[in-house]
Amino acid sequence: MTQPSAVDSRHILHIVIFFLLTFGIGFLPPVGITPMGMNILGVFLGMLYGWTFIGFAWPSMICLVALGFTGYADPGKIIGSAFSSPAVLFTMFVLAFTTYCDKSGINNVMAKWCLSRRVFAGHPWIFTASVLTGTLIIGFLVDGVPAAFLIAGILYSMFHDIDMKQGDDYPAYLLAGVYMAGVLSFACKPWAGQNLMGISALSDVSGGTAVINNITLIAIAMPVCIATLLLYTLIVRFIFRPDIARLSHLTPEYLDRISSQIRIDNRQRVAATALVVFLLVMFLPNILPAGSAAANFFGKFNMVVAMVVILGVLSFLRVDGEPVFDFHDCASGINWNVIWMLAASMPVSAALSSDGAGLSRVLTDILSSFVGDGNILIFLAGFMIFINIMTQFTHNVTIVLIAVPLIWNLGQSTGINPSGFTVLMLLAAGAAYATPAASTVGALSFANGAWVGMRRAFKAGIFGCVAAIICMLCLGLPLVMVTVGL
Structure with a gap:
């Protein structure tokens, strides 16, 4: 009897983990989010894991269907909306x-x-x-x-x-x-x-x-x-x-x-x-x-x-x-890996950002925890880094809409110019390309397996985000202070 190779065994293990994440996270007790949000989070994590270790086409198909059984929307409507984007x-x-x-x-x-x-x-x-x-x-x-x-x-x-x-x-x-x-x-x-x-x-x-x-x-x-x-x-x-x-x-x-x-x-x-x-x-x-x-x-x-x-x-x-x-x-x-990846990412991101998932409330609480006493420059740097990291996994519009009211309230209490602070926050949210879920264009790097490859896509994306944060702090911050004020 032929024994499975190490490569086959790893592939099977990745598939098992993919299904456990996609369909198993929802059985865990909700952590700050709704039960539906836990199901959606499982689909999102499974999709991200599948893209990273398995491929793009069939994990995207499974996750689109799985999203239809989270309580978010009907499976047929989800697939229809995915390909009408x-x-x-x-x-x-x-x-x-x-x-x-x-x-x-x-x-x-x-x-x-x-x-x-x-x-x-x-x-x-x-x-x-x-x-x-x-x-x-x-x-x-x-x-x-x-x-x-x-x-x-x-x-x-x-x-x-x-x-x-x-x-x-x-x-x-x-x-x-x-x-x-x-x-x-x-x-x-x-x-x-x-x-x-x-x-x-x-x-x-x-x-x-x-x-x-x-x-x-x-x-x-x-x-x-x-x-x-x-x-x-x-x-x-x-x-x-x-x-x-x-x-x-x-x-x-x-x-x-x-x-x-x-x-x-x-x-x-x-x-x-x-x-x-x-x-x-x-x-x-x-x-x-x-x-x-x-x-x-x-x-x-x-x-x-x-x-x-x-x-x-x-x-x-x-x-x-x-x-x-x-x-x-x-x-x-037509690269169908790219098509399936884009088709799956949009409804899953929208579901993760929906009111019914409860993630927005959790993000609001986390962002609010950044508001406190201390050195303003350290606070700004930490806030921008956090915004950039969260945008790697959550739609940047969701992050922006949560962050802006917090920035305004912080400006009223500390005297920070909310316009300058918001410009820095928008830059941090706009420089997201370290994961396949970060952005539509950035995801093309991960989908281009022939020329780029997953390992080099992650490597380039992570170092690219570090470069963006450095430039925002070393160049963006002085420009904001000169043009808008802080």
Whole structure:
């Protein structure tokens, strides 16, 4: 009789632990939260464990169904809401679009153009920092999700061109940094997610007396996020120390040879035009006069609508008698690990943050315990670190909405400027990418098993969060004191 291997035994043990967490936590006595909250917490912990040690697809399926038996909602409605999420729909379409860009050859053209810049000759870390800051800026101007997918697609072509392979350290940590930059791009936007909710919540709780100006938030957040990516680059260079021999030997002659190979045909021109149109449609609502007819028109084109329109137009366009875009062919690029992970994370996070779970009340009590006497700088540092850690496991909007009233009350009793304190808190909540549950874009690092891998995704994410906290305290805090006051 064949004995099971150690690998098989570990896999079976992981599966047993996954089911015990998912379905067993709910039988434990509630600890500060409701019985339904205990069931939801079990699903969340099981999902996180399954993603880390088993995989993404079937643990996500089991957890979606299990969530339907916690008392939170009907299983059918949960699965329906999971796949009707705009983030999930957009990811499916954008993965098909990026596959089309790759098949058309435009990714290869952009990769050769980027790689052939003379400034990168003999300067691989300038190249690394440029890629990360470029992703941040594109994500800020448009959106962090398409920016991460776009840059990653270009990098795949570049890795192929310089013979870097899956499993190599440098591509893994560079791609992880790209996903971090996508996350941080949201932290720079006053109109995005947790920032918008936090600014609105502070205005409401203060009766309009505490207002965070959009320009002020950008002026503080952008330098901090850029500094975070630069510090992450130094971490990769001096701590992770990947092999960069293929980048270090990029001589001017080699770069010139790459540049001379750049050729653009009609299919690539169409793909480049589609890419530019998508970026413009995403960018225009942010710069057109508010309330104008043009702004109202382009405002209807959210990410999903814009991508569907572009793919529809590409489908009927023909070059040399053939359709430009074949959805069936490009659907091969849809990574179902990513899709299932996103589909499961959103309803589980929403359930964990619901009033019926009772977690919000527990978080309020914990955050309130931070309010006390002592050195204000130590208190601020501890508060920000706690916010960042909690955001790794709980939706950042939930954390922000709980923290803002506490910050306002603390400001009234101690004299701390609630606006400056809130800006720091928003930065801490926006720099979450150390776990698969931390953020939609950051989770892509964990789902990219081929290039990044779970171990390196955790390593990059944890060190990246440490870099963010350091930059917030060393740069963000002085900027807040100069611009807003504290």
